[in-house]
Amino acid sequence: MRVIFTGGGTGGHIYPIMAIIERLKERGISKNDEILFVGTKKGLESKIVPAAGVNFKTINIQGFNRKHPLKNFETIKLFLQATKSARKILKEFKPDVVLGTGGYVSGAMVYEAAKMHIPTMIHESNSVVGLANKFLGHYVDRICYTFDDAAKEFPEKKKLVKTGNPRSQQVLSLHEEKIDIKKKWGLSPEMPTVLVFGGSRGALAINRIMLKSLMNLKTKPYQIIWATGTYYFDSVQKKLENVDIGNNIKVLPYIKNMPGLLPEMTCVVSRSGATSIAEFTALGVPVILIPSPNVTHNHQMKNALDLEKAGAALVIPEDDLNPNNFVSSIDHILLDEKYAKEMSQASKALGVPNASDQVIKVMEEISR
Secondary structure (H helix, E strand, O other): OOEEEEOOOOHHHHHHHHHHHHHHHHOOOOOHHHEEEEEOOOOOHHHHHHHOOOOEEEOOOOOOOOOOHHHHHHHHHHHHHHHHHHHHHHHHHOOOEEEEOOOHHHHHHHHHHHHOOOOEEEEEOOOOOOHHHHHHOOOOOEEEEOOHHHHHOOOOHHHEEEOOOHHHHHHHHOOOOOOOHHHHHOOOOOOOEEEEEOOOOOOHHHHHHHHHHHHHHOOOOOEEEEEOOOOOHHHHHHHOOOOOOOOOEEEEOOOOOHHHHHHHOOEEEEOOOHHHHHHHHHHOOOEEEOOOOOOHHHHHHHHHHHHHHOOOEEEOOHHHOOHHHHHHHHHHHHOOHHHHHHHHHHHHHHOOOOHHHHHHHHHHHHHO
């Protein structure tokens, strides 16, 4: 099966595609030369996709400027040019299916493919539907989604298929070696442990609350692994130069092998991006979510509230975050084994262990 994937700008648009590509190859449905990812030069995809050995092409496009509406004349002009570039790529590659996950680049590619009567579909990984996917819902053959709240935003009910986030299946199938926390950091495998992190670069609000809570946390009968993010690590280290943080707290810049560590954690404190949530629910890890307020349509808050509603998470809005509710939330999970187990079960119930296969099934159906 020849497939064009398109999406970009954020990890939430890229990682589901990478998971599907991996599964297509595993199952022998598509070879490497039958797969093409179309993104932009500036987006995160321009680094991630070629590094994974996936064929990659770019088209020039930009998003709408809400602050300076006059600049949107340029955006419309670029979109029209992008559809011409998209048509050229589609004619050359001759895909059986085109799948978009969001971002303006997918708007141009999927729209043009639908106009050319090529089978098309989109995947929405967040609980709030992005502008590109909302627009494409009218034209595509199928709409795959993860959160029930997202389904409510599409009027095209007959096109909807709940598949979950393909990253869930990928995480479960990763045979990453489990991290031995005793060997690596001198921590006890028998003691409850919480991982605190805000993504690869880190999150300022999460690092600030950790700094304010350290004196309290170091007295607790549990362990903390705090990944500050590469961007903040040096400044955090400077602030901790003359501070005794005890033996139960380990401060690191970043954890490369996250799937190898998550199953060992009693609980995780994190942002609530779609990819992170897919990983937590796949593995059934209880979470304390501090959604980033700096995202489109506040979608991280909606993602987080969906998990909280299901009993799989505790949510603390960034504006309400203080040392009291932060530490008491960690206490609530790590010091109550029964509650942590219930949260874990609720989380696992949300995960879709065969999400990639579900999406591939839809791809095969429409390509016929």
